[in-house]
Amino acid sequence: MVEISPATAADTEVISVILGEIEGYYGGDPAPANEQQIGTALFGPRPHATVLLARNGDEILGMASYTYLWPAAGADSSLYLKELYVRTGARRRGVARALMDALKGIAAETGCSRVEWTADIDNPPALALYEALGVAQHDGKVFYRVTV
Numbered sequence: 177m178v179e180i181s182p183a184t185a186a187d188t189e190v191i192s193v194i195l196g197e198i199e200g201y202y203g204g205d206p207a208p209a210n211e212q213q214i215g216t217a218l219f220g221p222r223p224h225a226t227v228l229l230a231r232n233g234d235e236i237l238g239m240a241s242y243t244y245l246w247p248a249a250g251a252d253s254s255l256y257l258k259e260l261y262v263r264t265g266a267r268r269r270g271v272a273r274a275l276m277d278a279l280k281g282i283a284a285e286t287g288c289s290r291v292e293w294t295a296d297i298d299n300p301p302a303l304a305l306y307e308a309l310g311v312a313q314h315d316g317k318v319f320y321r322v323t324v
Contacts, residue, residue, distance in 0.1 A: 178270060180228050181231065183227035188214050189208075191214050192208040195208070197264075202296075226243070227239055227241050228242070230271045237271045238266060238271045239275075240257060241258045242255055242258060244286070245292070249290075252288070254288050254289060254291065256291075257292070258293070
C-alpha cells in the first residue's frame with residue numbers, strides 16, 4: 177500500500193539519496209546530494225519547495241517536489257511539479273499515479289487552477305506515464321534556462 181505524505185526534516189537523508197539517484201538516472205554523479213542544502217531549501221525560514229514522499233511502511237518508494245507559481249491564468253495560482261521520481265524497485269506499481277493524484281488534490285485544496293510541469297523529450301517512460309494519465313502535451317510554451 178502506498179501512503180503519500182509531506183517530507184519532514186527527518187527525511188533529509190533519504191531525500192539526499194533520492195536526489196543522487198535522480199542525478200544518476202540522467203547520467204550525472206549518483207552521489208547523495210548535500211543534506212545542508214536540502215535542509216535549507218525545504219525546511220529553512222523561506223522554503224523553496226515542498227516534497228511529498230511515497231511510502232510503504234518505512235520504505236521510501238518515490239518523491240514529488242513542487243512549488244507554486246503566480247500568476248497562472250489571470251490572478252490564479254498553479255502548482256508547479258519540479259520533480260517526480262519513483263525508485264527503480266517501485267516502478268510500475270502505481271506510485272507515480274498516487275503522487276500525481278496527491279498533487280492534484282493539494283492544488284485543488286490550495287486554490288490552484290492547474291498543475292504544470294515539464295518532461296524531458298528523451299525520457300520515454302515519463303512521457304508514457306503522462307500519456308497513460310490522460311494528460312496531453314501542451315505545445316504553447318518554449319522552455320528557457322539561464323545560468324546565474
